[in-house]
Amino acid sequence: MNRAFNNLKTFYHKLGSSPWFYRISGITIPYVALLSFLFLTIGIVWGVFFSPTDFKQGDVYRIIYMHVPAASVSQSIYYTMTVAAVVSMIWRMKMAGIFIKSMAPIGASFTFLALISGSIWGQPTWGTWWIWDARLTSTLVLFIFYVAIISLYSSFSEKKSADQAVSILTLVGAVNLPIIKKSVDWWNTLHQPASIKFTESSSISPEMLYPLIISIFGFYLVVLLSGLMAMRAEIAKRETNKEWFKNY
Template structure:
């Protein structure tokens, strides 16, 4: 087991293994997202309260899930990097951050657009939207901190520490924002907390969530491979590889 992890930690091994894994995740992501989209957009029944505007849930919720999961993965990768000095973990963390910020933006945008038919306004200080906005700032912080250092090693370690500090704070922020929201706006209808969703409604949602996760894994594998080429470009095996491809 440990030998396997250490091999995986070597860029060369990771490069080889990820090349074989990557296509499967791309295929899975494409199939799941296409099936989920078709099902969610055209076949799932309209909501009895919100009509067809509820179909935004099929992009809003997966994006929100991913936004949070990516931050957690980034912190886990940062922890692995800080404790075991596995460089691959930091490369993956560096590549995850922009996707996480993009997913947070998608969740915010779809939430705001969803707000127009449900609340009659583009923005409400709804608990979910507010904590998503804070998450976006946390992402900006990690990305900006990584960019601010002139030495790559310092940048990696600083971003890892910040990601870990952030991940400890995310649940605290989430609960305090929920509490704050119930205090100030007790009567508003929350878009995604619903009593029970019939199977025809949540099945496509589940498929979309899985598809988004596969997309995240596939893209992270791909961009980590690029990052390996970038950071290890003076290594012999990378040059041989470049020679082969040409």
């Protein structure tokens, strides 16, 4: 038990060292790339070509294999950024700042993808590109948060204060996101008494579910891959003049 804890502690300390991360990520990136390519291809090809057609929506529903993974990823990225923000505020770990800086654009793009794919899905099924539904609104707010974090980061010239400022904003956002979500729910029930129901709990059949799970995995792996690459690039940018980087 104690040994396991010590190993965990060493791992945590190593995680804070940029040369270690640069080396390890260089080794792991090809494997992650291969895995994510595999999962994504299997999930999408299975979903788009081999899963059965939905009897209500027809073939339109197949965009689910892109929309649901993107939506799931877009929220998870914010949670991981919140954890990194706590670490960055308490221990001033510079890798946490690099993590937030690199993940914010990725999160923003996946949120954008979720919004776009959702509205492409919505056009044929509900007959409109957009409705002010609770879930759509809170996803839009999440997207605005990502953009605010990115723009706050770019407004600082000093990297260290930029990391801290972005951590503060990420934390305040994380505290507020549940409140926003809840209040959007109230607002929705007050203003829109169930006009279009699109979240009826239709139990999804296993032939459709398996490819969905695989493509969700694939999306998470893509996020891992792009996160590792973005963090590597950020380390290279920040530490170009360091001794270890020149000798790398």
